[in-house]
Each structure stands twice: as structure tokens, then as C-alpha cells.
Amino acid sequence: MPYTFTEFFAGGGMARAGLGASWRCLFANDFDPMKVAAYQANWGSDHIKSGDVARLTLSDLPAGTVDLAWASFPCQDLSLAGGYRGLGRELDNISTRSGTFWPFWKLMRGLVSDGRSPRTIVLENVYGCLTSHGGKDFAAIAAALATEAYIFGAVVVDASHFVPQSRPRVFFIAVRAGETIPANLAATGPQPDWHPAALVRAQEGLDAATKRNWRWWAIPRPAKRRKGFADVIEDAPSDVSWHTPEQTRHLLGLMAPVHRMKVADAMSAGRRVVGTLYRRTRPDEAGIKRQRAEVRFDDVAGCLRTPAGGSSRQTIIAVEGQTVRTRLLSAREAARLMGLSDRYRLPARYNDAYHVCGDGVCVPAVRHIARKVLEPVLKSKGDEALLAAE
Numbered sequence: 001m002p003y004t005f006t007e008f009f010a011g012g013g014m015a016r017a018g019l020g021a022s023w024r025c026l027f028a029n030d031f032d033p034m035k036v037a038a039y040q041a042n043w044g045s046d047h048i049k050s051g052d053v054a055r056l057t058l059s060d061l062p063a064g065t066v067d068l069a070w071a072s073f074p075c076q077d078l079s080l081a082g083g084y085r086g087l088g089r090e091l092d093n094i095s096t097r098s099g100t101f102w103p104f105w106k107l108m109r110g111l112v113s114d115g116r117s118p119r120t121i122v123l124e125n126v127y128g129c130l131t132s133h134g135g136k137d138f139a140a141i142a143a144a145l146a147t148e149a150y151i152f153g154a155v156v157v158d159a160s161h162f163v164p165q166s167r168p169r170v171f172f173i174a175v176r177a178g179e180t181i182p183a184n185l186a187a188t189g190p191q192p193d194w195h196p197a198a199l200v201r202a203q204e205g206l207d208a209a210t211k212r213n214w215r216w217w218a219i220p221r222p223a224k225r226r227k228g229f230a231d232v233i234e235d236a237p238s239d240v241s242w243h244t245p246e247q248t249r250h251l252l253g254l255m256a257p258v259h260r261m262k263v264a265d266a267m268s269a270g271r272r273v274v275g276t277l278y279r280r281t282r283p284d285e286a287g288i289k290r291q292r293a294e295v296r297f298d299d300v301a302g303c304l305r306t307p308a309g310g311s312s313r314q315t316i317i318a319v320e321g322q323t324v325r326t327r328l329l330s331a332r333e334a335a336r337l338m339g340l341s342d343r344y345r346l347p348a349r350y351n352d353a354y355h356v357c358g359d360g361v362c363v364p365a366v367r368h369i370a371r372k373v374l375e376p377v378l379k380s381k382g383d384e385a386l387l388a389a390e
Contacts, residue, residue: 003378005068006061006118008053008104012038012356014338015070015124018366022375026062029053031100034347038356041345054103058110067378069108069118072361073101073125105144112148119179119381120374121150123172124361130156130170130202138202139210141172146213150174151181153215154203155194161222162364164229165301165337169361170199173217173373180380185373187218194219219372222364228299230274232337233316237330239350248326251277251315254293262295266319276301277315277326301329301337306358313354331357339363 002024007015010028012035028048030036036050049060101123111117123141130138138154145152152174159167175181190200195216203214243251252263266273275297282292295317296302302314314329329337331346331353338357346353 003067003375004062005070006066008069008071009073009100010039010048011035011072011360012344013043014340014360014363015072015366016043017340017344018361018363019068019070019370020367023068023370026066027060029056034352035356035359038345038347038352041347052103053100053107056103056107058107058114061107061111063116065116066118068120068122068374069111070122071101071104071124073104073123101141109148117148117176119176119378121145121152121172121174122369122374123174125170127156127168127170127198130198135202135205139206142206142214143210145172145174146210149177149213151177151179151213151215153217154199155217155219156196156199157194157362157365157369159337159339159362159365160225160300162225162368163337163339163362164225164227164232164299165304165362167303167362169365171365171369173369175377179377181215182376182380185218185376187216189216191216191218193221217373219369222368229276229301230272230299232333233274233318234330234333237327237332239332239353240328240330242325242327248324251279251293251317251326252324254279254291255295256282256292259293259295262297263317263319263324266297267322267324269319272318272320273297274316274318276329277317278302279315304334304337304354304358306355329354334358339365 002022003019004024004026005016005019006027007013007025008029010016010030011032013028016023016025016028025043025047028039028043030039030048030050031052033050036048039048049056108118108121129141132138142152142154152172154170154172156168156170159165159169203211206214252260255263262275266275275295277293277295280292280294281289284290304314315326316329316333318325331350332342334354334357335344335346336342338360339362340357347356
């Protein structure tokens with residue numbers, strides 16, 4: 001039988017794509033009608049409920065106990081683009097988007113009280129959740145899990161392990177008390193691949209009661225990534241066009257000397273070099289803020305972002321000899337950078353498609369967590385039941 005799950009803040013269903021065929025969705029929810037439409041285009045309408053998570057009740061959720069509750073709750077208030085406004089307080093009026101965590105958690109508490117605790121819970125958010133409000137947001141999430149008797153830990157997984165995009169994200173992985181955690185999944189301390197210094201400091205700031213439920217997850221390192229950024233680029237995208245020579249010269253003119261030197265090196269490389277470019281506001285030598293263009297040619301795209309908070313979309317820069325061309329990243333290229341199959345149906349409007357991708361979770365990162373942690377935990381209980389029957 002497939003594992004069962006519910007997906008909150010589901011977006012276009014990228015966690016569902018990552019979990020794969022061995023998992024069966026029983027319920028999904030998102031507030032954004034555009035994202036719900038994208039979800040329905042790819043997964044059907046049977047299990048997706050559109051609307052505010054704060055308006056959901058236990059009667060909306062499937063009966064019985066699910067194997068997993070997944071929540072990629074809104075990240076804007078825990079990220080630089082959102083000004084690190086934070087989760088908000090559970091008992092106050094919720095005025096921040098990341099404050100939607102508390103209505104979601106109210107549902108989880110209700111399931112616990114009802115004897116229907118999800119066997120596992122995964123919460124996904126931006127790297128900024130480790131430090132926002134001096135670590136208080138991280139501590140609030142950790143305490144919420146511990147209070148409801150979940151054994152949990154957090155890992156930082158960068159999408160660059162799997163796809164050519166730099167996208168570090170924090171995943172809280174929680175297991176219901178009483179479940180069997182295979183010994184090889186629990187380390188005695190932080191693991192370099194998954195527990196950077198910022199996460200270690202955040203864990204050190206937890207109170208003693210919360211720390212008792214903490215586990216350092218030992219996750220196998222994935223195989224070396226095979227594809228680079230140039231491998232995801234479309235030859236003839238349908239939704240974006242190459243810039244005019246004048247537009248490209250304007251972007252080159254916005255570069256500081258160190259970035260112009262990167263372009264010069266690419267021009268003398270003797271081969272086609274593809275990189276990405278962001279427009280930023282940086283202080284110049286006199287301290288005056290100016291728009292700058294910053295380029296990278298390390299075969300990895302920068303983190304996909306949506307326009308919220310003023311972030312600019314990535315621009316592709318292709319250099320071949322003395323020829324330099326630029327254009328916006330296409331929607332399909334953005335989807336590939338998230339690990340989505342080309343069979344995934346994107347919204348017709350460019351901005352909508354880019355938004356679905358930029359707000360999503362890296363598909364193969366989800367698969368790795370499911371295959372290396374969730375499925376072994378859930379299977380252990382089944383193995384125990386089989387042994388008892390024998």
C-alpha cells in the first residue's frame with residue numbers, strides 16, 4: 001500500500017512530485033487560486049481545497065492517521081526579501097504571512113488530541129528561519145513539535161546537490177513518539193553535510209525540554225549531480241526573447257570591474273559559457289547606492305526568487321567568443337531548476353509560471369528526504385508488525 005500524506009501550502013504540488021508514486025495524497029490546501037489551478041492541472045481536483053488555512057477544520061482533513069503531513073509554509077517573513085518580520089505570536093492576531101504557521105499547527109494539535117497524530121511531519125522554509133528574531137522563530141517551531149511529543153531535528157538541504165541551483169532550505173523532520181527510528185538515521189552530533197554552523201547555533205539556543213526531543217539526522221549524501229546550468233537552458237524558449245544589443249550593453253555597463261572581468265574571462269574561454277545575472281542595488285565607492293549587475297559563471301544558477309520584496313528575476317548571459325547575449329530565464333528553465341519534469345504543466349502566463357516555481361520546493365530534495373528518512377521510519381513500524389505476526 002502507498003504511504004499517505006497531506007500537503008499544506010501546496011503551491012503547484014512540488015512536494016507531491018518529489019514524494020513520488022509510492023505516496024498517495026489524501027488532502028492538499030493552498031490560499032492562492034493561481035497555484036491551486038496549477039495544482040489541479042497536474043494532479044487533478046480530487047484532494048485540493050482552495051482557501052485560507054485558518055478556515056480549515058478537522059472535518060476538512062481525512063479520517064484516520066496519515067503517514068506524513070507536509071507544510072512548506074510561506075517564507076516571506078523569514079527571508080531577507082520579506083524583511084525578517086517573523087512568525088508573529090500564536091495568540092495574537094496574525095498579521096504576517098509566515099504567521100500562517102500557527103493556524104496550520106492548530107490543526108496538527110487537533111489531530112494529536114483526536115488520536116490522529118500524523119506519523120511524520122516535515123516543515124520546510126528558508127535559511128533565514130535559523131536566525132530570524134534572534135532564533136526565536138526557530139525555537140518556536142521546535143517547541144511546538146516537542147510539546148506535541150514529536151521527536152525531531154532539522155537539516156539544511158541545498159538544491160544544488162540535485163539541480164544546478166543554489167537554494168539552501170531548512171527542513172524540520174519530525175517523527176511521532178512511539179515510532180521506530182532506525183539506528184543508522186540518528187547521529188551523535190551535527191553532520192557537516194546537513195548541519196551548518198547557523199543550525200548548530202540555533203539548536204544550542206533551544207531550552208532543555210525541547211532539546212530532549214531533538215535528533216541529529218544522519219542522512220546519506222546524494223550521488224554527485226550530473227547536470228550543470230547550461231544543460232537546462234532552452235535553445236528556443238517560447239515565452240522570452242533575447243535582449244537587443246542595446247539592452248545587453250546596458251546590463252554590461254551596470255557591472256562593477258570585478259564582474260566585467262568575469263565576462264572578459266568567459267569571452268576568452270574558447271567555448272560557449274552560460275551564466276546568470278542579477279540586478280542589485282549596491283553602494284559605490286562614495287557610498288551612494290547604485291544599480292549593479294552581478295554575474296556568475298560557476299554553472300549554478302542563483303536562488304530562484306519571486307518579485308515579492310523587490311527581488312529581480314534572473315537573467316541568462318550567454319558568451320561565445322566576442323558575442324554576448326542576455327535574456328530573462330524562461331519559465332520552463334525555472335521549472336527544470338526546481339527539478340520538475342518537462343511534463344509538468346506550467347501556467348500559461350510567464351509571471352504565474354515563474355511564481356509557482358520560485359515559491360516551490362526542490363523536487364529531488366523532497367525525494368531524497370522521503371527515500372532516506374521518511375520511508376525507512378515508516379517501514380520500520382511495518383517490519384515490527386510483520387515480526388509480531390510471525
